[in-house]
Amino acid sequence: MARMTGAQMVLEGLQREGVEVIFGYPGGVVLPLYDTLPQYPGIRHILVRHEQGAAHMADGYARASGRMGVCLGTSGPGATNLVTGICTAWMDSVPVFALTGNVSRTLLGKDGFQEADITGITHSITKHNYLVMRPEEIPLTIREAAHICRTGRPGPVLVDIPKDVFQESAEFDWPEQVHLRGYRPTYEGHAGMIRRAAELIDQARRPIIIAGHGVIWSDAQDELVALAEKAEIPVITTFLGIGAFPEAHRLSYGWLGMHGMFYANMAADNADLVIGVGMRFDDRAMGRFKDFNPGVKIIHIDIDPAEIGKNFPTAVPIVGSAKNVLPRLTEHVREAKHTEWLQWIDQVREEHPSLHIRESRRMLPQYVVRTLYEETEGNATIVTGVGQHQMWAGQHYFYKRPRQLISSGGLGTMGFELPGAIGAQVALPDAEVWAICGDGGFQMTMQELAVVVDENLPLKIAIFNNGYLGMVRQWQQLFYDRNFVSVAMTQPDFCKIADAYGIRSLRVETKAEVAPAIREARAHKGPILIDFMIDQEENVWPMVPAGAALSETIEAPAEELAR
């Protein structure tokens, strides 16, 4: 054991937990920590331009790599600026470790300068959080927080440390074991339940697997493919489950939900058995709960028991990790063919292809995404903002592998695109990462362009410039009688903004320029921004209107297709 300052203990602890990168922003109370950073050259600190960016970067880093992402902010405003990013990670079960400083212990609770009760504020958006009052508590706290963050159902944690605790010294006593009586995630599914699930699968005539984000967190793509193939079960995913099953597979039928594929929604709605794996039956995925596929039986495999039975009654609950449960289920199910059922879905798909891009002279956003897919041969990692462009990115790129699409689903945080992509690129320095940005969302966090430059990241930034808060415009058009209020935006010249940061840029105004611009961007070694002046009034289809059931999915109306 060695004597260390609190600041040293924090960095020593994080290093032992395998942390290599911290996305952070300094301020008074974390100065002792910054003062100590040079002693830990194994930890790279990336200076963001707004703490929200730090949290999203840690999040993008985690989603791209499966590792824990770390962000750091000072007390008060630094800590509260992290909140949107922490909540984004919370909603999508992302292992983000947030570290904050707080005022010295004498001032805690006395409204000291820049004091914010960040542990109180984040109670409901973290798996757990800690206020550390003694330096000797730091090693165990870091160890426990990291353990909670990345085991079981992953999720954000926050550790708040008063300034003088960073400065005080104590013995560094690193616990080899974590011992938390109140935290024992279940990884193995219950054998009896697995057998019952296998029986239901064997009896089913129209089974369907809905794979979610949890399959990605448990790296269970191969295990999922094995089950689907053995029992010939068609697979659809949630939006966050995209990549959990290869979309080119013959049993893949896209993703379901509000903007999912028509045939995926119909398949889910006409199945006699739904096998939900690592997904939480969210309302955007399932439509109006009470009218979802009356009579369907549900098998739900999830690591979080509280998700089971939350929104739908479950015939067979299996608490455990997808990685462990799927192979055991595969062992127990009989080989089967569901030819008729697959033909039924194929038929629906033929009649309602959903992903067909119509001939048009306009630069349709769908076309831009599809061209990007073709040019990158489906290999790029795509990070999106929130809105129409997000849905098109989910629909018109076809994903092969887990972690290939990174997007804020549960909180739907505009502004995630750029910092999320930065985090992903930091995690995967050699990968081709594209940030598909809304022109609205980009402006929420575009100051992080500076980080792209500082860190010399080869990030490709595509702005889907429709001059609108497009998704909101679509709702006003469809559900508010075209009463367009506060959705049109005068946009800055995004190329000049890139220019100001020293980032190369291209503006694409016609369809013919799309492919060449993408090629140019790919050939360019450094970062590049492309301002795609896409068609302004295109809408996202199909759509399950807010509050409707999956069976009420509507497709693009004829007049829109004639545009």
Added chain:
Amino acid sequence: MNPSLNGHQPRKRANHHTVVAIVEDKPGVLMRVASLFRRRGFNIESLTVGHSEMPGLSRMTIVVDGDSAPVEQVEKQLYKLIDVIKVSDLSQEDIVARELAMIKVRCNNVNRHELLDIANVFRADVVDIATNSIILQVVGDEDKIDGLIKMCEPYGIRELSRTGRIAMVRGTKTTTVHEPEPERIARIHQTQGRRVEGDLPFSSD
């Protein structure tokens, strides 16, 4: 069901569930639990918390309105809190459930005896007496306490304070945790989150 000692049978109220949670005795635990109930829209009828027989662990008894949420969800959500170690729904168990109330009742020389008779019937103790009020202390299940309150109402209740329910399963079955922590870890867990005593140097930014 065994009749309880004083002849009172804890009546199950319309879908009220008694949930016992064994939690780490740490600052903030109560807030975590309360904030969970608020956020999820689970209605709390009463919540009591105090030390248990195990050092470092507290026992919470929560009476939940089962109409506001399935009790299973309440239990599962409670389990997700790291500081919550064990949760038991005692609704299906044969339990002893008790609550304590203090009732300050208006009275005078003329009707004091009447009140004392009532108190006697309910086995309530007189814990304070003044010229125009008395404090009755009563222990029992909710029905018994409700009954006494009702009887006191005509005299005028000046103040009422109830503890909320605590409960225990009859017989040898227990709702406890037998899992000591390694000494090194227990030492840290005992102080985690607690204020440091004594003077600390002043420092500001």
